[in-house]
Structure formats: structure tokens, C-alpha cells
């Protein structure tokens with residue numbers, strides 16, 4: 001039953017934005033909870049992000065999500081950013097406070113952790129090193145999440161080595177930086193491998209990584225979710241590793257946004273997962 005005097009308003013700002021699954025995700029929750037409202041894709045050019053964010057309170061928006069290319073710039077626009085967002089250097093979510101000020105946070109961390117827990121319930125952070133491939137914006141959230149999960153040794157390898165060095169220094173997380181040429185060897189003895197690059201995503205070539213040294217008991221996580229099974233995940237599954245793609249990360253990052261925007265706890269259900277999977 002829709003609440004008669006409450007119309008929920010939120011959206012996602014990106015450029016481009018029409019590929020985003022977020023409107024489908026948030027509309028599902030509005031319908032599920034019988035709430036009147038809408039969640040819209042907002043195509044905002046890079047030069048327009050500050051004006052767009054500043055317009056949110058006047059338009060009655062509870063907040064918005066941010067996607068490429070706005071996550072870093074938006075951090076500089078908001079009035080408040082939590083420590084996590086500042087360390088990562090990017091925000092994925094803005095909430096309009098009652099005084100009209102804008103608060104930013106990064107929910108990709110929560111999304112990664114919840115997706116991981118759901119997929120690998122028996123995995124333990126103290127059972128070995130973790131190798132992360134990639135050092136872009138998403139990798140920052142992944143490394144932050146792994147440190148928060150209690151991983152003691154994080155091996156980080158990125159095609160552009162400097163970027164990996166900077167990531168570790170700016171996050172303040174102790175990482176072993178592995179030369180790109182040595183990345184295959186960095187799989188020895190690991191408990192988890194994470195692909196945080198865009199390689200393997202539709203339109204991109206597969207991640208060039210030889211899995212020979214990867215222990216068969218290691219879990220493999222790819223934050224890419226289009227396609228549902230990347231060549232990396234297919235190869236890992238074929239040799240007996242447990243795998244998960246990035247869809248759960250996308251779905252779960254929506255939950256804290258709802259808590260902040262509307263004060264409502266929402267769930268990632270099988271039905272929701274199937275609904276979004278059907279669009280991939």
C-alpha cells in the first residue's frame with residue numbers, strides 16, 4: 001500500500017547512464033514495499049556534476065548514486081564525506097540531509113563484502129593471502145573491503161604499476177605490489193583471487209592471467225557482471241575453484257543507500273537477482 005504523503009525520489013548520475021541497472025533495482029524495492037516514488041537515470045555531463053548535485057535538495061531528492069565518470073569529482077563537491085570515502089577517494093552515494101547539505105559515502109565496499117559472504121560462507125580471511133588484479137576506482141573499494149575483512153596479506157598487481165603503488169599509499173593499506181609481468185606467480189598459495197579490472201567485461205578481451213599456480217581450494221571473485229560468467233570465472237570453475245561474479249556487489253550496495261535515504265531495510269532476494277539477471 002503506497003504511503004499517501006510520501007513520494008520517494010532518487011536516481012543515478014552518470015555519463016552515459018542508460019546502461020545502468022540501478023533504476024530496475026531500486027524500482028523493484030519501491031514496488032516490493034508498496035511505496036510511491038521513482039528512481040531515475042540522470043544523464044549528467046562531467047562539467048555539470050556540481051550543479052546537478054546541488055539541485056538535489058530543491059528538487060526533493062533523498063539522494064543519488066554515482067557512476068562513471070562522477071565518483072571522484074562528486075567527492076569534492078559534497079559537504080560531508082565519511083572517512084571510508086575520503087580514503088578511497090571516491091563516493092558511490094549521496095544523501096541529502098535535513099538541512100539541505102550533501103553527505104557522500106562509498107557503498108561499493110559494503111556491496112563487495114556482502115556478495116563475498118553470500119557466495120563463500122566458509123571462506124576465512126586468516127587462511128591465506130589474497131591477490132587483487134587492478135588498481136582503478138573499483139579496486140580501491142575492494143582493497144579497502146579486504147583490509148576491513150581482516151585479510152593480512154594483500155598482493156596487488158596492475159598493468160600500470162604506479163597506480164597500484166598509489167592505491168596502497170593513499171588507502172593506507174599494507175599491500176605487496178607485484179610487477180605486472182609476475183602476476184601469474186602471485187597466485188601461489190592464495191585463498192582468494194579478485195579481478196577488479198575491466199578485462200573480461202563485454203566488449204573487452206579476457207583478463208590475461210594463467211591460473212596454473214592458483215590453489216584449487218581458492219575462491220575466485222570477478223567484480224565484472226556482464227557477462228554473467230567472464231572467461232576468468234569459466235576457467236576457474238572448470239578447474240574446480242568456487243566462483244562469484246560482481247552482480248551481488250551491485251545489488252547489495254543498494255541496501256545502505258535505502259537505509260540512508262528512506263530509513264528502510266531492503267533485501268537482496270532470489271526474485272530480485274533473477275529480475276536483474278534477465279536484463280544481462
Ligand SMILES: NC(=O)c1ccc[n+]([C@@H]2O[C@H](COP(=O)([O-])OP(=O)(O)OC[C@H]3O[C@@H](n4cnc5c(N)ncnc54)[C@H](OP(=O)(O)O)[C@@H]3O)[C@@H](O)[C@H]2O)c1
Nearest residue numbers: 134135136137138139159160163197198201223246249250
Ligand atoms: N560489481 C560492481 O558493483 C562494480 C562496481 C564498480 C565497478 N565494477 C566494474 O569494475 C571494472 C573496473 O571499474 P573501475 O571503475 O575500477 O574502472 P577504472 O578506474 O577505469 O580501472 C580500470 C582497471 O582495469 C585495468 N585495465 C584496463 N585495461 C586493461 C588491459 N588491457 N589490461 C590490463 N588491465 C587493464 C586498469 O589498469 P591500468 O591502471 O593499467 O589502466 C585498471 O586497473 C569495470 O568493469 C566495472 O564495470 C563493478
